[in-house]
Amino acid sequence: MRMVQTLETPSLLLDYQKLVMNIKNIADFAEDQGISYRPHIKTHKSVKIAKLQLEAGAVGVTCAKVSEAEVMAAGGINDILIAYPISSPDKIKKIVDLLQQGVHLKVSVDHTESLGYLQQGLEQSPFTLEVWIKVNSGLNRCGVEPGQEAVLLAKAILSHSKLKLGGIFTHAGHSYAAKTYEEIENIGLQEGLAVVESAKECEQAGILIPVRSVGSTPTFRVAGKIPGITEIRPGNAVFFDGIQVGLGVANTDNCAVTLLASVVGEYKDRIILDTGSKSLCLDKGAHGNQTVSGFGQIIGHPEVIIQRLSEEHGVGSLTGETKLKINDKVQIIPNHACTVVNQFEEYVVHENGKEIDVWKVDARGMVK
Ligand SMILES: Cc1ncc(COP(=O)(O)O)c(C=O)c1O
Incomplete structure (x- = not known):
């Protein structure tokens, strides 16, 4: 060679030993906390690397796009979160295809309108779809506000026969703007609390929230320690970079x-x-x-x-x-x-x- x-x-060079060490460090952190690890594959876009992560203990993967999920599924990965809002009929058709292939799929939701579109797309199929509520923990991109907005969406999910509520998650991307590690810690804390508090309010309303998921590379070691969090989803930490x-x-x-x-x-x-x-x-x-x-x-x-x-x-x-x-x-x-x-x-x-x-x-x- x-x-x-x-x-x-x-x-494009990939240092194998550093890759394996980075994966192990994340998996060890998750194991020490007694929580799951669901890496975001938008970083590596590789079935091979996703499989190394699964061998190290990951429970499944996170994708941004449906087309990424299709590639992962074709590579034999069958537990996938699509952490992206989906309402369009062409994408929902692809989601039904993935369910047909036996993929344990979960899809992000943060609008009641989307629930209607998903329900409609699934109606003629024998499947129900697991959805996770996305809450906004400060990035101000997607997501309902933590607390009562999450409870309202959870109730709406329950009224859709083809949807099943599996979890609440967030992504604290605004941690990338932090100037000090203290700032990262504060954002990580807010990230964890936004999910845990929303889950608590749902459970007070009688709605079970099995998965409470957080994740960004800067914050996962903080947010992942908040009691009640069950899962981390770092992406970039598999490689790291100048940022x-x-x-x-x-x-x-x-x-x-x-x-x-x-x-x-x-x-x-x-x-x-x-x-x-x-x-x-x-x-x-x-x-x-x-x-x-x-x-x-x-x-x-x-x-x-x-x-x-x-x-x-x-x-x-x-x-x-x-x-x-x-x-x-x-x-x-x-x-x-x-x-x-x-x-x-x-x-x-x-x-x-x-x-x-x-x-x-x-x-x-x-x-x-
Ligand atoms: C929903 C979601 N989860 C997890 C991640 C992973 O973030 P990072 O690459 O900072 O680890 C991202 C990144 O965009 C994301 O959007």
Whole structure:
């Protein structure tokens, strides 16, 4: 097998030992807390990695999109949460198809209108669909407000014969804007409480809430400790990236995914890399995150800041002397691993820089 430094660039590299360690660390945390682990696969989009997570103890997976769920189901994964609002008839038809295949599917709901659409789509089928109520814990994206709004939706679910209420969940994506770890802790606490309090109010109204699920990579270690929480759903923590390092929830040694790039130009004040926005992505962090400066971190070369990207060029400004010259290869820790992975067909999996396998990014481009 080849050394990764000899590969054509740009290539997406995956460090096997770091991957396995990251998965184990999440699974160990869940086991220590006595709760379940349902990773979000939007980060890796790989059946193989999802199966490693299941082998490590995950109870199933989380997907954002129906098309991602279809890929996971085709790969043999049969416990799937689609954590996304679904009301359109074409998507509901696909959900019925997944139920037909025997997938234990759960779908996010946060509108009474959607319940009607789901009920209608399932009416002619022999199936009932498990739905989880999404509550807003401060991200202000989707979700009913915690407490009485969740109770009202829970009651509405009970009045739909084809729907069954399985859980309450939230995602504290606003933790990405945190400036200190204390802020992350506060957001994680609110995340856990939003779910637990909503579940409590439902149970006071006589409605059982078996699953109470939280999850973002910055907060899962806080929210997952709140009594009453039964499940965590971190996605990015399987790889980590520059944004997580900037937030202080990982260090560069934990980052399992890198891009292998070549120097294609050297000038007085800059070098040019063959990784532009079509590989490194222009992503500097969602939800107000401001922890990264450039467009990726070149390992071992702090003197180069990737300051600008065009589609196929990365412009690395020099802050000091560099030994890098044309045809040198470097590894770059991406700012946001989830978006970068979606640009590539495959991972070159390596151990200590030696290629051991090639894995497909199975759900690449699955945005439907
Ligand atoms: C509903 C939901 N759950 C879990 C996650 C995982 O978040 P992270 O990648 O921060 O771990 C996300 C991320 O977008 C999400 O939207």
